[in-house]
Amino acid sequence: RLVAERIAPQAKVAVAGQDNAALDAGDTTRAAPPPAAPAAVLTGEQVYSTTCIACHAAGIAGAPKFGDKGAWAPRLGQGLAVLHKHALEGFQGKSGVMPPKGGRVDLADQSIANAVDYMVNAAK
Numbered sequence: 001r002l003v004a005e006r007i008a009p010q011a012k013v014a015v016a017g018q019d020n021a022a023l024d025a026g027d028t029t030r031a032a033p034p035p036a037a038p039a040a041v042l043t044g045e046q047v048y049s050t051t052c053i054a055c056h057a058a059g060i061a062g063a064p065k066f067g068d069k070g071a072w073a074p075r076l077g078q079g080l081a082v083l084h085k086h087a088l089e090g091f092q093g094k095s096g097v098m099p100p101k102g103g104r105v106d107l108a109d110q111s112i113a114n115a116v117d118y119m120v121n122a123a124k
Contacts, residue, residue, distance in 0.1 A: 039108035044118025047111050051102045056119060062096015064123070072123035080120065087116045 014020040048056070048066070055063040064071035075083060088109055090100035101112050 039106060039111065041108050042111040042114065044114035044116070047102075047104075047107065047115035048118050051104045051107070052115050052119065055102070062093065063098070064119075066119055067122045069123050072120070076120065076123065080116070083116050083120065084113050087112050 012023045014023055053066070055061055056066045059065045059068075059071070064075060086098050088101060091098045101107055102115075104112075
């Protein structure tokens with residue numbers, strides 16, 4: 001039964017002038033999907049090693065390299081709140097781009113903040 005439901009057509013078409021009795025719509029309401037579970041909060045190191053490393057290890061797209069004090073200095077001067085905002089919402093700078101949440105919109109905001117803190121601490 002589950003397979004039949006999964007492969008059933010999503011819609012049926014009634015054609016004028018034809019017997020459409022077999023197209024009984026039945027119950028057309030669908031149950032709402034269950035709410036998504038909140039994303040687990042990860043450590044900064046976990047997020048860096050699975051996501052941020054893709055750009056911040058090599059400086060791709062203008063990303064400051066992990067632990068590079070010189071590259072991080074101008075950003076640190078903006079303050080941690082600005083860095084968190086840019087990491088969460090994305091940012092287009094003069095020399096680079098930061099996609100929202102590093103492209104991992106499934107991660108909890110706190111996980112992203114933890115990753116920023118982790119990288120900032122490595123650059124101090």
